[in-house]
Amino acid sequence: MTGTAAIEAAALGKRFGRRGGWALRDCAFRLPAGRVCAVVGPNGAGKSTLLTLAAGLLAPTEGAISVLGTVPGAARERVAYVAQDKPLYPQLSVAETLRMGADLNTDRWDASVAQRIVDDGDLNPKSRIRTLSGGQCTRVALALALAKRPELLLLDEPMADLDPLARHEMMGLLMAQAAESGTTIVMSSHVVAELEDSCDHLLLIGGGRVRLAGEIDELLAAHVHVSAPAHAVLAPHTVVESRTTGRQLSALVRPSSTLDTDWRTSTPSLEELVLSYLRNPEAGAAPAAKTEETAV
Amino acid sequence: MVEYRIDRHSGVATYVQIVQQTKQALRLGMLEPGDKLPTAREVVEATAINPNTVLKAYRELEREGLVEARRGLGTFIRKGLSITPADSPLRLELDDWAERAREAGLGRDDVAALFTAVLDKHFQGED
Numbered sequence: 001m002t003g004t005a006a007i008e009a010a011a012l013g014k015r016f017g018r019r020g021g022w023a024l025r026d027c028a029f030r031l032p033a034g035r036v037c038a039v040v041g042p043n044g045a046g047k048s049t050l051l052t053l054a055a056g057l058l059a060p061t062e063g064a065i066s067v068l069g070t071v072p073g074a075a076r077e078r079v080a081y082v083a084q085d086k087p088l089y090p091q092l093s094v095a096e097t098l099r100m101g102a103d104l105n106t107d108r109w110d111a112s113v114a115q116r117i118v119d120d121g122d123l124n125p126k127s128r129i130r131t132l133s134g135g136q137c138t139r140v141a142l143a144l145a146l147a148k149r150p151e152l153l154l155l156d157e158p159m160a161d162l163d164p165l166a167r168h169e170m171m172g173l174l175m176a177q178a179a180e181s182g183t184t185i186v187m188s189s190h191v192v193a194e195l196e197d198s199c200d201h202l203l204l205i206g207g208g209r210v211r212l213a214g215e216i217d218e219l220l221a222a223h224v225h226v227s228a229p230a231h232a233v234l235a236p237h238t239v240v241e242s243r244t245t246g247r248q249l250s251a252l253v254r255p256s257s258t259l260d261t262d263w264r265t266s267t268p269s270l271e272e273l274v275l276s277y278l279r280n281p282e283a284g285a286a287p288a289a290k291t292e293e294t295a296v
Numbered sequence: 297m298v299e300y301r302i303d304r305h306s307g308v309a310t311y312v313q314i315v316q317q318t319k320q321a322l323r324l325g326m327l328e329p330g331d332k333l334p335t336a337r338e339v340v341e342a343t344a345i346n347p348n349t350v351l352k353a354y355r356e357l358e359r360e361g362l363v364e365a366r367r368g369l370g371t372f373i374r375k376g377l378s379i380t381p382a383d384s385p386l387r388l389e390l391d392d393w394a395e396r397a398r399e400a401g402l403g404r405d406d407v408a409a410l411f412t413a414v415l416d417k418h419f420q421g422e423d
Contacts, residue, residue, distance in 0.1 A: 175340035
């Protein structure tokens with residue numbers, strides 16, 4: 001792995017309108033190149049805003065974001081971004097849309113990639129975009145994005161309107177792209193389970209802030225699910241969430257030292273980890289910087 | 297060629313599933329020395345899992361001496377996994393032991409629990 005960052009943010013914030021609320025604030029994280037990163041968080045958490053900032057389509061209100069070692073605007077040629085609503089020209093046909101992609105990206109375009117993705121979906125090249133289903137539009141949008149051979153691929157809720165079969169196929173296609181070209185892929189979703197096996201890096205956003213950032217393996221290894229007697233004292237470990245049922249205490253903790261051997265412990269799943277943090281907005285932000293240093 | 301089937305709900309780490317399925321294929325003779333494992337690209341395209349997971353599994357198999365990575369060519373099986381034959385001394389001893397356990401009044405589950413406990417004691421940290 002090289003030391004380059006695909007995306008690096010420092011004190012990043014975005015406010016819409018002068019009196020509007022902050023969509024994103026105090027975001028600091030570093031995404032190393034070559035990762036497949038899940039951007040996870042509830043609706044309205046700021047996921048789309050973050051992706052739009054990385055794509056260079058919005059300017060930050062405060063702080064800074066750099067993409068592939070430069071400002072987002074200068075990296076645009078090497079970045080592909082598929083917005084949530086998959087903006088395409090409805091009056092163009094599939095073939096015309098691909099030709100547009102080729103004409104707009106003359107230096108980088110790989111027509112065979114685009115063609116294969118479209119063909120795999122049994123799309124008629126003559127069909128107008130406006131006659132396609134949501135899933136078919138996603139396929140065309142991904143064909144445009146991948147044929148550009150991007151170094152960084154930003155996908156906002158890419159799988160939302162795909163059926164389970166198409167979802168699996170498209171995810172397989174994205175993973176193949178990552179395996180073959182080392183493309184950094186960043187995709188947002190509020191369905192964690194959907195991303196668990198495909199992503200190796202996590203960016204958890206809640207309330208406009210980065211709640212958790214780092215390699216998924218390391219984040220999971222840093223947390224333990226504990227079952228203990230109700231009177232157990234969890235200090236000095238950092239408690240993300242704890243619940244008492246009858247005589248039993250059940251908690252997700254970030255151990256600061258060895259845990260009491262009488263407690264039953266297990267490794268949380270990614271979904272459990274994410275849900276615990278989201279249910280507890282006041283739980284301390286994870287040691288993002290520390291995790292990152294060890295990861296690089 | 298082996299085809300991996302990933303079960304998301306098995307509770308077994310995905311890379312371990314690949315390691316186990318490769319070993320199973322070796323034991324059953326579906327893979328033999330010299331055979332090539334699918335490339336990371338082929339596996340992830342079919343399973344939609346992260347490429348690093350496949351590489352991690354292959355590194356583990358390599359560490360155990362079962363496969364070798366040849367630069368630019370792929371990953372190849374180095375040696376097979378032999379099943380202990382039916383008349384081996386170890387098998388006969390185990391057979392004898394199981395017979396005695398049954399005579400002592402232990403049920404199938406009791407024996408399995410006992411065996412697993414001993415197994416865990418002697419093979420800590422392996423799968």
